[in-house]
Amino acid sequence: MSNKFIRTGLTGLFALSLGLTAACGSNADTANEEPSNETPAETAPAQSAAPAEKTVITYWTDDRHDQEYVNGLVTKFNAENPDNIEVEVTVLSENYNQSVDIAFASNQAPDLLRLKSINTETFVKKGYLAPIDGYLDDAMKEKFGSMFLDRVNQFDGKLYSLPNTGQTLRLVYNQDLFAKAGIPNPPASMQEMVDAAKKITEAGKSEGVYGFALNFKNPKSAFDRSVREILSLSGHQGLGFDYKTGKYDFAPYAQVIEYFKQMYEDGSIIPGAETLDIDPLRAQFAAGKIGMYLSFATEPGVYKDQFPTDIQWAGALAPTLTGDIVGTSEIVSAGTWVGISEKSANKDAAWKFMQYLYDDAILTEYHEKGFGIAIVPSIAAVAKDPDLPGMSGFLVGEHDSLWPAAPVVSPEGANYGDAFFKYMLTGGDVQAIVDDLNARYNAALDAAVAKGELKVEPNPSFDPSLLGK
Numbered sequence: 001m002s003n004k005f006i007r008t009g010l011t012g013l014f015a016l017s018l019g020l021t022a023a024c025g026s027n028a029d030t031a032n033e034e035p036s037n038e039t040p041a042e043t044a045p046a047q048s049a050a051p052a053e054k055t056v057i058t059y060w061t062d063d064r065h066d067q068e069y070v071n072g073l074v075t076k077f078n079a080e081n082p083d084n085i086e087v088e089v090t091v092l093s094e095n096y097n098q099s100v101d102i103a104f105a106s107n108q109a110p111d112l113l114r115l116k117s118i119n120t121e122t123f124v125k126k127g128y129l130a131p132i133d134g135y136l137d138d139a140m141k142e143k144f145g146s147m148f149l150d151r152v153n154q155f156d157g158k159l160y161s162l163p164n165t166g167q168t169l170r171l172v173y174n175q176d177l178f179a180k181a182g183i184p185n186p187p188a189s190m191q192e193m194v195d196a197a198k199k200i201t202e203a204g205k206s207e208g209v210y211g212f213a214l215n216f217k218n219p220k221s222a223f224d225r226s227v228r229e230i231l232s233l234s235g236h237q238g239l240g241f242d243y244k245t246g247k248y249d250f251a252p253y254a255q256v257i258e259y260f261k262q263m264y265e266d267g268s269i270i271p272g273a274e275t276l277d278i279d280p281l282r283a284q285f286a287a288g289k290i291g292m293y294l295s296f297a298t299e300p301g302v303y304k305d306q307f308p309t310d311i312q313w314a315g316a317l318a319p320t321l322t323g324d325i326v327g328t329s330e331i332v333s334a335g336t337w338v339g340i341s342e343k344s345a346n347k348d349a350a351w352k353f354m355q356y357l358y359d360d361a362i363l364t365e366y367h368e369k370g371f372g373i374a375i376v377p378s379i380a381a382v383a384k385d386p387d388l389p390g391m392s393g394f395l396v397g398e399h400d401s402l403w404p405a406a407p408v409v410s411p412e413g414a415n416y417g418d419a420f421f422k423y424m425l426t427g428g429d430v431q432a433i434v435d436d437l438n439a440r441y442n443a444a445l446d447a448a449v450a451k452g453e454l455k456v457e458p459n460p461s462f463d464p465s466l467l468g469k
Contacts (some may be wrong), residue, residue, distance in 0.1 A: 137158070175311075208289055231253065282306065286308070
């Protein structure tokens with residue numbers, strides 16, 4: 001991967017900061033040393049020391065692609081740590097954020113949380129996370145300090161997580177099915193994607209093969225791994241925000257949805273996609289039943305460990321609206337990995353496990369096994385490219401970059417994923433849907449700004465083609 005990219009991409013991210021701020025949280029606990037109960041050997045009676053009381057901490061994550069690896073790390077930590085700490089891991093499905101909300105509301109919050117760019121700011125605002133500044137020593141500050149980014153892992157001057165990897169987003173496609181349908185290359189434009197999906201379906205429908213799929217059981221999750229990438233390469237922020245105006249504008253989003261709608265009407269999307277979750281989708285792809293979908297750089301590891309497959313497949317840049325690349329492919333979930341719960345009664349123990357995860361050897365191995373693309377400069381400089389089938393298509397290249405963080409708001413009514421998915425299935429007035437989303441999302445944005453929760457400044461000179469340069 002390109003170390004130059006890591007340096008310039010981070011510089012660009014600092015420079016393009018929108019100044020959105022959120023304040024929340026409280027200081028991390030300081031370590032409490034327990035007094036020794038040992039008796040000098042020359043005067044103590046011969047007896048066995050009582051075992052120290054075990055401290056059990058819980059870690060919640062929605063990552064399944066690295067589940068086997070992380071379980072192995074936990075097993076090793078539980079067996080070897082000198083503080084008698086035992087970590088219990090819970091892997092949740094697509095309703096991760098909602099499950100976290102319920103856990104905090106019912107005083108059943110875990111000690112540690114998997115954090116991503118899409119949820120960190122929200123968790124900070126809700127008071128779910130404890131700052132970790134007090135735990136960092138000079139070596140860790142030097143190692144990670146260049147990546148302490150406002151609205152990514154640092155809020156109101158307090159740090160809540162440390163970076164590990166980022167995720168590139170790509171079109172994942174079955175090369176065998178493309179060849180069978182007479183398609184020489186992955187699609188460069190959305191119209192080419194529609195045409196390819198139709199050809200693959202026509203060539204394989206009798207065998208249960210369809211051209212396209214997404215995990216539409218959760219429409220927002222499906223679109224955030226697909227529309228987001230198509231738009232960023234097309235020059236638009238992928239979650240509906242317009243950096244130039246400092247407002248939401250879902251008109252470009254609607255253009256992509258029109259092509260998805262066409263694939264649905266063509267019968268090119270696998271039947272039952274409305275209830276399809278990501279792992280069942282992967283199982284169908286591994287079985288050779290899906291021509292293409294869009295997802296993260298986690299997929300090579302998935303098809304090595306979770307769903308081993310004999311099909312020939314690869315990753316490629318997502319198509320754009322016109323076939324021209326006028327933006328950059330956004331690297332997502334960069335800057336965070338694990339955070340400590342504000343409600344944890346065992347913050348010190350949680351930090352010791354978190355510190356263990358951030359060891360150089362683990363960060364390097366995490367990249368080399370293909371679970372994510374290393375973005376910590378000292379790790380990126382020495383880590384080898386993962387040797388996994390399909391991984392070459394996901395590695396950072398000239399069209400990849402970090403984007404500035406967009407605001408996170410919670411509008412009244414349906415989110416953009418649900419609203420556009422309903423249109424995709426049943427039709428309607430797409431302009432009315434865009435106008436409604438713009439009104440509701442901008443009202444939520446204005447309310448957050450008025451309360452001092454966010455600060456938004458338009459950037460008329462924003463140029464997505466210059467990101468990472």
